[in-house]
Amino acid sequence: MAILDRYALFGHPVAHSRSPWLHARFAELTGEGLSYEARDVPPGDFDQALAEFLHGGGKGLNITVPHKLAAYAAVDELTERARRAGAVNTIAVTPGGLLGDNTDGAGLLRDLEHNLGLALHGMRILLVGAGGAARGALGPLLDAGPAELLIANRHADKARALAADFAGAGPVSGGGLEAAHGPFALVVNATSASLHDEVPALPGDAVDPGTFCYDMAYGSGPTAFMRWAADRGAAGTADGIGMLVEQAAESFALWRGVRPPTAQALAELKRQAGA
Numbered sequence: 001m002a003i004l005d006r007y008a009l010f011g012h013p014v015a016h017s018r019s020p021w022l023h024a025r026f027a028e029l030t031g032e033g034l035s036y037e038a039r040d041v042p043p044g045d046f047d048q049a050l051a052e053f054l055h056g057g058g059k060g061l062n063i064t065v066p067h068k069l070a071a072y073a074a075v076d077e078l079t080e081r082a083r084r085a086g087a088v089n090t091i092a093v094t095p096g097g098l099l100g101d102n103t104d105g106a107g108l109l110r111d112l113e114h115n116l117g118l119a120l121h122g123m124r125i126l127l128v129g130a131g132g133a134a135r136g137a138l139g140p141l142l143d144a145g146p147a148e149l150l151i152a153n154r155h156a157d158k159a160r161a162l163a164a165d166f167a168g169a170g171p172v173s174g175g176g177l178e179a180a181h182g183p184f185a186l187v188v189n190a191t192s193a194s195l196h197d198e199v200p201a202l203p204g205d206a207v208d209p210g211t212f213c214y215d216m217a218y219g220s221g222p223t224a225f226m227r228w229a230a231d232r233g234a235a236g237t238a239d240g241i242g243m244l245v246e247q248a249a250e251s252f253a254l255w256r257g258v259r260p261p262t263a264q265a266l267a268e269l270k271r272q273a274g275a
């Protein structure tokens with residue numbers, strides 16, 4: 001029997017990750033032979049776990065919290081989008097060494113534009129949050145050609161610094177949550193507030209019936225931000241399950257050279273989540 005190419009997810013915690021299911025499903029749908037496991041790698045243990053994985057012949061990795069910066073430092077070469085994101089969520093083992101990529105932003109854009117049918121060109125967009133998730137989303141959002149992109153963060157100085165880093169990439173500015181006055185066509189929540197069932201303290205006019213509200217987080221059922229947006233009559237809401245599926249597909253394509261069909265896997269995952 002042929003030995004399957006080995007892939008894995010490194011993170012902490014990873015017990016509830018849907019990535020092993022997704023990559024197994026992608027392998028079935030594309031006929032690719034591979035194995036994929038989630039490995040709980042405690043903070044500080046990334047380099048050791050990576051060395052063991054490579055010694056065992058591993059072909060590629062996904063990396064999630066808290067190791068995306070350690071992965072960024074460990075690779076031999078970075079894709080342009082990983083350099084811009086300042087973080088690595090995908091490693092491919094290549095003949096030239098370890099290639100670090102970041103598929104999160106591309107996954108977000110694919111979900112917004114392809115799955116949800118939003119045309120970002122010319123939109124006024126609000127990006128809430130200024131941490132790693134916001135940084136990863138910013139480059140691809142600006143590439144889509146919005147009329148204006150405002151970053152709003154609880155600590156306004158972080159939003160201003162992030163906007164300054166991307167000043168050459170499009171019409172971006174930063175400020176505090178309280179200054180995020182609408183109308184916006186799209187609000188993307190890139191904070192970790194939903195993980196604590198909290199909602200960023202945005203002004204009431206940040207969302208109106210013309211606003212689509214997207215939460216990069218997901219859980220069972222609508223997130224706190226989605227419920228808040230729906231209460232304000234938002235045009236539509238979505239959680240980050242589609243982004244999860246699309247970033248996984250981008251990683252799979254990097255490793256295997258074939259892009260898996262995502263619509264079916266996304267529908268199945270939503271059914272499993274009871275959405």
Ligand code: ATR
Pocket residue numbers: 128129130131132133134153154155158190191192193198199200201
């Ligand atoms: P990640 O990698 O998920 O982006 P992070 O870098 O720790 O995580 O960033 C978390 C983000 O969520 C930050 O923008 C944080 O705001 P501050 O920088 O002001 O701390 C934001 N955040 C977390 N909880 C929040 C809350 N309850 N309300 C508003 N913003 C919140």
